[in-house]
Amino acid sequence: MTNHCVWEHNGGxxxxxxxxxxxxxxxxxxxxxxxxxxxxxxxxxLKWCGKQADTDIETAIVEEKASELTIRDADSDVLFESEKxxxxxxxxxxxxxxxxxxxxxxxxxxxxxxxxxxxxxxERETFYGKVPRTAHEMYEHTKNVNxxxxxxxxxxxxxxxxxxxxxxxxxxxxxxxxxxLQNAVTMGSYGEDWSLRKVLRRFIxxxxxxxxxxxxxxVNIFGAENVENPFCFVLQ
Numbered sequence: 213m214t215n216h217c218v219w220e221h222n223g224g225x226x227x228x229x230x231x232x233x234x235x236x237x238x239x240x241x242x243x244x245x246x247x248x249x250x251x252x253x254x255x256x257x258l259k260w261c262g263k264q265a266d267t268d269i270e271t272a273i274v275e276e277k278a279s280e281l282t283i284r285d286a287d288s289d290v291l292f293e294s295e296k297x298x299x300x301x302x303x304x305x306x307x308x309x310x311x312x313x314x315x316x317x318x319x320x321x322x323x324x325x326x327x328x329x330x331x332x333x334x335e336r337e338t339f340y341g342k343v344p345r346t347a348h349e350m351y352e353h354t355k356n357v358n359x360x361x362x363x364x365x366x367x368x369x370x371x372x373x374x375x376x377x378x379x380x381x382x383x384x385x386x387x388x389x390x391x392x393l394q395n396a397v398t399m400g401s402y403g404e405d406w407s408l409r410k411v412l413r414r415f416i417x418x419x420x421x422x423x424x425x426x427x428x429x430x431v432n433i434f435g436a437e438n439v440e441n442p443f444c445f446v447l448q
Contacts, residue, residue, distance in 0.1 A: 213266045215254055218275040219243060220290045225283035231274065231294050233257050234307060235314070235416025239286065247271050252446055259444035260317070261310075286421055291397070295409035298395045307412040308383055314419040315376045317442035321423055322351045324440035325430045332429045347426055351375070354422045358382055361411050364400035379415070 220227045221243070228246040230236040236257045240246030255265035281287040299307075322328070331345040344350040355375040362369035362382040367389070369382035386392050392408060400406045423443050430439040431447060 213268065214270050214272050215250060216272050216274045217250070218277065218290060218292050219273050220277045220279055220283060220288055222279045222281060222283040227283050227286065227288055227290075228271070229290075229292070229413075229417070230254065230257075231292060234310065234413050235420055237417055237420065239284070241284075249448070252448060256444045256446055260442070289402070289404040291405040291407065291410050292413075295407050295413065296395070296397055297409070299393045299408065301393065304393060304408075307409075311412055311415045312376065312379065312383075314416045315379045318351070318354060318419045318423050319375050320442050321426060321430075321440055322347055324438075325426070326434055326438060330429075330433050332432045344422065344425075345429075347430065350422045350426045350429075354419060357414075357418055360401075361414055362386065364404070364406040365396075365398055365408055365411055 215233070216231045218229045218231060220229070224242050226238075226240045226243050226246040228238045228240070228243070228250065230250075230253075233254060236253050238246040238249040238253050240249065250271050251269050254269050255267075258265045275293055277290040279289065281289060325347040328347040328351075330347070344353045355378065356371045358371050358375070358378045359369045359382075362385070365386075367382060367386045369378065369385055371378050386408070395408045397405055397407045420443065424445055427439065427441060427443070427445050428447055
């Protein structure tokens with residue numbers, strides 16, 4: 213199976229995104245390092261979706277974005293060429309269901325962690341402030357991009373309630389706009405281009421980043437037998 217990918221990089225640091233599996237990604241100090249992780253990422257993603265994992269995945273780079281951002285900290289602003297096309301109602305429904313499943317699984321992982329204030333790594337600063345270290349900090353950070361992401365495409369949303377509740381309300385506000393499936397490209401904060409397709413991908417991608425970190429932290433502290441793994445991650 214060929215897995216088509218977008219390569220965003222700053223020097224050697226790489227973020228590699230699948231365009232075939234929305235939200236799937238790998239990071240690495242080099243493109244080769246990121247590519248080497250993609251088999252495991254797509255296998256986990258397919259299991260998460262309830263599909264059979266493919267044992268032979270070939271990566272094909274279809275787009276490249278050189279960036280001045282701190283890629284190693286997952287600072288990203290790329291808009292894929294494939295994220296500029298209008299959506300059909302069926303496409304939107306499928307991607308929305310995936311984004312809501314991701315939110316629900318993130319919440320399930322969080323709720324399974326015995327001590328939500330335990331930390332396994334020292335404090336570290338990035339472009340957005342201190343790196344979330346505890347399950348509670350990771351959950352709040354992940355939930356609280358909701359209003360930001362929706363606002364970038366002109367949708368008023370909030371961060372109240374659970375990650376599922378606020379995301380669902382955001383989609384309801386989006387769907388009240390008669391032309392939302394046209395997927396207009398807009399310039400949002402910091403000169404970054406956004407579209408509805410990008411917002412849908414960013415929700416799933418951002419969930420996966422912090423779910424991986426949360427699961428790794430929880431396994432290190434409490435053991436895999438004491439933590440749920442709804443995303444089917446395999447720690448490397």
